[in-house]
Amino acid sequence: MTDQIAEAKETIYQVAEDVLEKLAFLFSFREEERGPMDYGSAVVASVSFTGQFKGRLLMAVSSEMLPELAANMLGIEEETSPEEQRDALKELINVICGNLLPEIAGRKQLFNVNTPRILPSGEIEAIISDKNPAATAKLALEEGQCDLILYLDDAGPGVSLEPETPEP
Amino acid sequence: MAINILIVDDSAVMRAMILKSLRMTGLDIGETYQAGNGQEGLEALNDNWVDMVIVDINMPVMNGEEMIGQMRENPATADIPIVVISTEGSEARLERLREKGAAFIHKPFTPETIRDTMRTMLHLEEND
Ligand SMILES: [Mg+2]
Numbered sequence: 001m002t003d004q005i006a007e008a009k010e011t012i013y014q015v016a017e018d019v020l021e022k023l024a025f026l027f028s029f030r031e032e033e034r035g036p037m038d039y040g041s042a043v044v045a046s047v048s049f050t051g052q053f054k055g056r057l058l059m060a061v062s063s064e065m066l067p068e069l070a071a072n073m074l075g076i077e078e079e080t081s082p083e084e085q086r087d088a089l090k091e092l093i094n095v096i097c098g099n100l101l102p103e104i105a106g107r108k109q110l111f112n113v114n115t116p117r118i119l120p121s122g123e124i125e126a127i128i129s130d131k132n133p134a135a136t137a138k139l140a141l142e143e144g145q146c147d148l149i150l151y152l153d154d155a156g157p158g159v160s161l162e163p164e165t166p167e168p
Numbered sequence: 169m170a171i172n173i174l175i176v177d178d179s180a181v182m183r184a185m186i187l188k189s190l191r192m193t194g195l196d197i198g199e200t201y202q203a204g205n206g207q208e209g210l211e212a213l214n215d216n217w218v219d220m221v222i223v224d225i226n227m228p229v230m231n232g233e234e235m236i237g238q239m240r241e242n243p244a245t246a247d248i249p250i251v252v253i254s255t256e257g258s259e260a261r262l263e264r265l266r267e268k269g270a271a272f273i274h275k276p277f278t279p280e281t282i283r284d285t286m287r288t289m290l291h292l293e294e295n296d
Pocket of ligand 1: 094177178179224225226227
């Protein structure tokens, strides 16, 4: 069990590093030792999914990183609008989540990834205090930070990433 | 001859990234149209003649798989080449898309992948 969660965390790191580099031309470094980000000074996107397991992925990025992230994705020098910046983060989490789930569950599994959204601050607190994540990845970006938090539904204290086995 | 293209993706930033990559391919890109979901995509096809459709899978209102299904059922759009650009990793869903004759590009992509896929789909030679 612990192994699987450790594996999921490693997979989140690998997928996030790859997508950030290829899609947003951002290099990231693992910051395993630090505490969670200050979500009050971050923009947080959320995407829920259903399939072999259900849950959601949160992606928090330091607010000051958002303009660069959007400009990199769009390949422009000019200032990006707040809407473009939110859209850029939503597409990033969409691509990370879409790549992450088959990496964890295998390509035989079918997942539906819902439309990502930006969370209002009140909701962030509610989600974070509601239950423990299955895995958290903490990254340093050039001028900020990024946390990726994976939550799985219907999982009590023994959060399981194992394929469902039929009742004996 | 210039290639007219419809890009369907719920992310405006992703549509811009795809468009930028298309412009880097060296292919003669004509008119480009954009839509934010499958429904809008079908409406755009009603109003415009295109040579190729580039479509995402995960979209609200109508997803890409449903849009492709409806395109294939309509004689006016049944033969338009389709390229799916998506994060999709499920073998079953990719097989269903292949059966409908769609090419597949995995997100995140490089402009080279888009160029090579376009050439293959449009039966273009290196020096076209
Ligand atoms: Mg999408």
